[in-house]
Amino acid sequence: MSCAIPGSWKPISERSTQLLDFNGVSISYGAVRAVSELSFAIEPGETVALIGANGAGKSSILKAIMGIAPIRHGSIVFENGKLDGLRTFQVVRRGIGYSPEGRRVFAATSVIENLHAGGHILPRPQVPARLAQVLDYFPRLRERAHQASGSLSGGEQQMLAIGRALMSRPRLLLLDEPTLGLAPVMVQHIGEVIRTVQAAEGFAVLVAEQNAVWALKLAGRGIVLEVGHKKFQGRSQELAQDPVVRAAYLGTD
């Protein structure tokens, strides 16, 4: 097994400004082991891509951070506080936003109501300003503010899911398969919006994606997973040029 570890990648003990420390974490669903003793860290403001085939464990990692998937071993530390055992709303309160796989917008309620749901941890007086800011980031959502969310296109629902996650002003944004099922033009647009908002707000992003080409363009670093194990990690450019990674995960050789 080859593993690209660039010079800039330092062991956790040598880092000073770590935002998230995912440390030796195993995730199991009954007898099914989804992730085995996996470790990685995220620094403030950076974007990290989790890539790998179906069932590699990408979603489970995000769900474990959000307190949705069960952690069997290891610990998850965010800004020096353990997340283990916290419920999802408590994780959001700590500063992590989550856009789940499949968007999971509340279909019968309006765009505005969905966004309000994402902002429930904010002090009430701050909600209108944050709502206006998120609608500035996504003008299409402003145009559709009072429309039922279930009537939006797939791309618009994805924007809504990201906008809802942004409402809580996260310092780490988790995105699960944000390009799934979207047309190429929308895939590109979603990437541009994420980059623009991130530049404005400075949060870090952890994105789980099967579209490895897109994810490695968005992210500075990538972690390639195979059945719950880290197979490769490195700077995105290096991974994108690695012949083994290209053949196995990028559909190129």
Ligand SMILES: Nc1ncnc2c1ncn2[C@@H]1O[C@H](COP(=O)(O)OP(=O)(O)OP(=O)(O)O)[C@@H](O)[C@H]1O
């Ligand atoms: N709720 C669950 N109950 C039992 N097994 C599960 C559950 N969720 C995930 N798994 C299993 O855990 C493993 C990892 O799944 P996970 O969804 O994390 O992978 P993934 O890389 O995100 O794949 P996908 O892109 O298909 O979502 C798979 O073998 C999957 O079948």
